[in-house]
Amino acid sequence: xxxxxxxxxxxxxxxxxxxxxxxxxxxxxxxxxxxxxxxxxxxxxxxxxxxxxxxxxxxxxxxxxxxxxxxxxxxxxxxxxxxxxxxxxxxxxxxxxxxxxxxxxxxxxxxxxxxxxxxxxxxxxxxxxxxxxxxxxxxxxxxxxxxxxxxxxxxxxxxxxxxxxxxxxxxxxxxxxxxxxxxxxxxxxxxxxxxxxxxxxxxxxxxxxxxxxxxxxxxxxxxxxxxxxxxxxxxxxxxxxxxxxxxxxxxxxxxxxxxxxxxxxxxxxxxxxxxxxxxxxxxxxxxxxxxxxxxxxxxxxxxxxxxxxxxxxxxxxxxxxxxxxxxxxxxxxxxxxxxxxxxxxxxxxxxxxxxxxxxxxxxxxxxxxxxxxxxxxxxxxxxxxxxxxxxxxxxx
Amino acid sequence: xxxxxxxxxxxxxxxxxxxxxxxxxxxxxxxxxxxxxxxxxxxxxxxxxxxxxxxxxxxxxxxxxxxxxxxxxxxxxxxxxxxxxxxxxxxxxxxxxxxxxxxxxxxxxxxxxxxxxxxxxxxxxxxxxxxxxxxxxxxxxxxxxxxxxxxxxxxxxxxxxxxxxxxxxxxxxxxxxxxxxxxxxxxxxxxxxxxxxxxxxxxxxxxxxxxxxxxxxxxxxxxxxxxxxxxxxxxxxxxxxxxxxxxxxxxxxxxxxxxxxxxxxxxxxxxxxxxxxxxxxxxxxxxxxxxxxxxxxxxxxxxxxxxxxxxxxxxxxxxxxxxxxxxxxxxxxxxxxxxxxxxxxxxxxxxxxxxxxxxxxxxxxxxxxxxxxxxxxxx
Numbered sequence: 001x002x003x004x005x006x007x008x009x010x011x012x013x014x015x016x017x018x019x020x021x022x023x024x025x026x027x028x029x030x031x032x033x034x035x036x037x038x039x040x041x042x043x044x045x046x047x048x049x050x051x052x053x054x055x056x057x058x059x060x061x062x063x064x065x066x067x068x069x070x071x072x073x074x075x076x077x078x079x080x081x082x083x084x085x086x087x088x089x090x091x092x093x094x095x096x097x098x099x100x101x102x103x104x105x106x107x108x109x110x111x112x113x114x115x116x117x118x119x120x121x122x123x124x125x126x127x128x129x130x131x132x133x134x135x136x137x138x139x140x141x142x143x144x145x146x147x148x149x150x151x152x153x154x155x156x157x158x159x160x161x162x163x164x165x166x167x168x169x170x171x172x173x174x175x176x177x178x179x180x181x182x183x184x185x186x187x188x189x190x191x192x193x194x195x196x197x198x199x200x201x202x203x204x205x206x207x208x209x210x211x212x213x214x215x216x217x218x219x220x221x222x223x224x225x226x227x228x229x230x231x232x233x234x235x236x237x238x239x240x241x242x243x244x245x246x247x248x249x250x251x252x253x254x255x256x257x258x259x260x261x262x263x264x265x266x267x268x269x270x271x272x273x274x275x276x277x278x279x280x281x282x283x284x285x286x287x288x289x290x291x292x293x294x295x296x297x298x299x300x301x302x303x304x305x306x307x308x309x310x311x312x313x314x315x316x317x318x319x320x321x322x323x324x325x326x327x328x329x330x331x332x333x334x335x336x337x338x339x340x341x342x343x344x345x346x347x348x349x350x351x352x353x354x355x356x357x358x359x360x361x362x363x364x365x366x367x368x369x370x371x372x373x374x375x376x377x378x379x380x381x382x383x384x385x386x387x388x389x390x391x392x393x394x395x396x
Numbered sequence: 397x398x399x400x401x402x403x404x405x406x407x408x409x410x411x412x413x414x415x416x417x418x419x420x421x422x423x424x425x426x427x428x429x430x431x432x433x434x435x436x437x438x439x440x441x442x443x444x445x446x447x448x449x450x451x452x453x454x455x456x457x458x459x460x461x462x463x464x465x466x467x468x469x470x471x472x473x474x475x476x477x478x479x480x481x482x483x484x485x486x487x488x489x490x491x492x493x494x495x496x497x498x499x500x501x502x503x504x505x506x507x508x509x510x511x512x513x514x515x516x517x518x519x520x521x522x523x524x525x526x527x528x529x530x531x532x533x534x535x536x537x538x539x540x541x542x543x544x545x546x547x548x549x550x551x552x553x554x555x556x557x558x559x560x561x562x563x564x565x566x567x568x569x570x571x572x573x574x575x576x577x578x579x580x581x582x583x584x585x586x587x588x589x590x591x592x593x594x595x596x597x598x599x600x601x602x603x604x605x606x607x608x609x610x611x612x613x614x615x616x617x618x619x620x621x622x623x624x625x626x627x628x629x630x631x632x633x634x635x636x637x638x639x640x641x642x643x644x645x646x647x648x649x650x651x652x653x654x655x656x657x658x659x660x661x662x663x664x665x666x667x668x669x670x671x672x673x674x675x676x677x678x679x680x681x682x683x684x685x686x687x688x689x690x691x692x693x694x695x696x697x698x699x700x701x702x703x704x705x706x707x708x709x710x711x712x713x714x715x716x717x718x719x720x721x722x723x724x725x726x727x728x729x730x731x732x733x734x735x736x737x738x739x740x741x742x743x744x745x746x747x748x749x750x751x752x753x754x755x756x757x758x759x760x761x762x763x764x765x766x767x768x769x770x771x772x773x774x775x
Binding site for chain 1: 439449453457484485486495496
């Protein structure tokens with residue numbers, strides 16, 4: 001095929017200025033609040049940085065996963081959306097900043113990092129070959145380096161195609177994606193174990209990595225859906241995107257809502273049924289006092305409500321309902337991460353005040369700012385992709 | 397032979413584009429009772445035909461919800477009400493344990509039910525015939541042609557007009573379809589003896605095959621490898637133990653749940669001295685005592701413990717429980733008689749629980765006080 005045959009009609013337009021302004025304002029407010037929280041309560045601010053770190057990791061590496069998935073599955077419908085996921089996954093470069101507070105203050109977050117605690121604890125001694133400060137830092141740095149490399153090559157090739165229309169780049173990316181998949185699975189599990197499960201170093205759950213994976217893909221999809229709907233409404237994407245394209249986004253979100261519930265329930269039920277004290281205590285903490293309301297809330301916000309919204313077939317094509325569901329899912333993922341980590345820091349009292357909101361504001365501001373800066377230079381649609389023309393003709 | 401009755405006029409086209417065009421034109425002309433037959437799903441056809449969204453989804457929803465309700469109520473009734481059983485130390489109504497089953501039944505009922513609803517409501521089972529069956533038209537559209545068929549019952553139906561319309565759309569072949577004779581006489585092929593016999597054979601093969609697989613095949617080698625386990629079977633002989641019994645008796649001194657070993661079997665005086673009634677003289681306890689006393693003791697000792705047995709001399713008359721001796725006895729001493737028995741009075745240890753025995757003692761005390769009321773008791 002020559003480049004003429006796959007060319008589509010796309011004119012690059014600027015994002016509305018209100019969008020980047022909103023991002024900038026949120027970024028400033030968030031920054032001020034975050035600095036204030038670090039000054040007033042150093043440990044709590046660090047603990048909150050863990051939540052937002054895992055949240056941004058979800059969205060960014062999840063988006064890169066969606067890109068890779070499209071390549072190896074040979075998906076056609078999602079080609080017009082791929083560039084948006086690519087831009088979102090740029091955040092991989094920035095998440096180490098959010099890991100920094102915890103790395104500088106390991107003692108304030110990770111119980112296993114205390115030498116004296118390990119000395120009196122048989123279990124922690126057994127886990128010490130994995131859970132020790134040096135190895136923790138080394139493997140996390142290694143993971144980020146690997147992720148950066150994949151980001152660089154995957155999205156770099158895709159962007160190069162915009163001008164060269166070289167089909168070989170697609171082939172290269174398919175190979176890269178295939179290599180990325182197992183690495184993604186392992187590295188995401190390590191992140192989940194290191195940053196969420198090891199907050200309670202005595203606890204273990206073999207399904208935990210999958211649990212975090214479910215939330216990761218779900219929030220990456222929700223983020224993508226939200227951006228696609230917003231940009232398409234403003235006319236910034238290509239012509240020809242129809243309900244059929246939306247439907248696939250909605251259906252995927254719906255599927256992963258179920259997947260998350262399935263995994264979350266499996267984890268709970270096995271531990272509940274086996275009733276082994278070394279596993280149940282983690283749930284008991286979350287099932288007592290104020291935390292119990294949060295646990296019930298999680299069932300609703302992460303499963304029942306978005307499930308009910310997306311259940312009817314027309315809902316999966318209706319921009320308004322899709323947007324509502326996507327926003328709820330993003331909130332739910334944050335809620336989920338808060339529920340996973342906070343009870344480990346404060347067993348009896350539910351902690352929630354402006355400390356917990358500071359980082360999310362910063363994250364949203366950062367997300368919008370990054371998106372507006374990145375999209376200035378890059379096309380919002382992979383115009384050089386050989387599947388692009390077919391993608392626009394996609395019918396359910 | 398009666399005159400043939402027209403069912404529809406059909407037309408065959410060569411490409412999906414042509415059929416889409418034809419469907420659009422015919423919809424716009426205002427025809428209602430027509431259908432399009434294609435060898436594979438053609439995108440965008442249903443919107444061109446202005447089909448309403450299918451109602452099948454609502455059936456699926458209703459069936460799924462009823463599946464969930466039925467499963468939950470069934471487990472609630474069996475496991476918590478009719479035959480409560482403690483499993484794994486969980487409460488009788490153990491919701492998390494019920495959820496997988498609820499999920500399965502929901503999916504099962506929704507999927508199987510939806511297919512059945514589709515067959516009965518939309519395909520009009522048990523009617524399994526259709527005028528288009530076994531026609532040249534059907535053969536073509538399930539191979540490589542795209543067909544459209546306008547039924548004679550359409551209010552706008554006009555044979556010549558439609559034929560012209562088809563021709564103007566570039567139809568390859570236009571054909572009239574007539575009802576089969578059987579269809580006019582409303583004979584349902586499904587009730588033909590041949591078909592019923594066929595169903596019968598299928599049922600027998602399926603049932604017999606299932607029975608054979610589950611009850612015979614699985615016990616034949618090599619499918620029975622799971623039965624070959626290195627374990628001790630109940631009631632079986634077992635050589636690894638000296639006495640040759642596979643089942644082991646409980647360790648000596650084992651105490652069953654809910655039972656207390658009785659330490660004063662041989663020593664009534666000590667029981668009298670060391671045991672005391674753990675129950676308070678509440679109304680509830682006295683009621684319990686009265687109930688159990690009237691059941692187990694009154695036939696011999698009488699309702700008031702006066703020794704006025706209702707056995708009419710068939711059994712040596714038991715002593716009164718109102719005697720000075722008994723009034724002087726400690727609670728524990730009376731308890732001992734219930735627990736161990738005394739001479740020809742049997743033990744009631746097996747019939748009564750710990751609490752009930754003490755409740756009887758309490759009640760005997762009340763009886764004694766009632767028949768020997770003092771001045772102060774009247775107040």
